[in-house]
Amino acid sequence: MMYYVLHKLKVRIILYITAETPILDRLEPAIQQHNPAQLEASISDYYSAGLTDDTGLLLETEELLAALRAQKELTAAMQKRDCKRLDETILAAEHAVSMSGKTTLQPIKAGRKDLLTSRRMEMKRRAAEEKRGVVQELGYQILDADKVRRLENLRHEVLQMNQSTISEIRNYNHPPQLVHQVMVATYLLLGVNESETQVRNIFLSSNI
Known part of the structure; x- marks a missing residue:
């Protein structure tokens, strides 16, 4: 009976590793390259596979993705100089900045740092670093967008003189x-x- 239980557990571990490794292989370069589409696909694949993460990697990755999306939408709104769209994207960007770093992570218990866990922890650290840089750029971009918004409001007022x-x-x-x-x-x-x-x-x- 014990042999059967151990064998079944071993099979589950192998299946887990087989499912998670290729997802991490895709997620890792997506984090480094700031690739929103690949980040979103990897996160979706992770959840779809029924995998669990106790290192905080997915949380950091999701926050990085949110910041990158906010950055892209804010850039597009500034180019179009649409005041209504600027209002919406500035609020979204400010939300992404405020949410960054607010996640509470559970400590990893001793003896549980297997190879995949160690890899997720290292990737989580990299995702946090990349997110920090994007969020800093996003903060500057919010200031620029606010200037564009105020100038556009003034321009409309002048044109309506x-x-x-x-x-x-x-x-x-x-x-x-x-x-x-x-x-x-x-x-x-x-x-x-x-x-x-x-x-x-x-x-x-x-x-x-």
């Missing part, structure tokens, strides 16, 4: 210095090259 106000400003032959500075700043916000923001160009232009 009353036409009579614009006509009055254009009729100034010798505008006060403050008006000139405001108009230069406005044109810069609208994307006009700084070299073109001269007094005569600003007030003779019909592009506003």
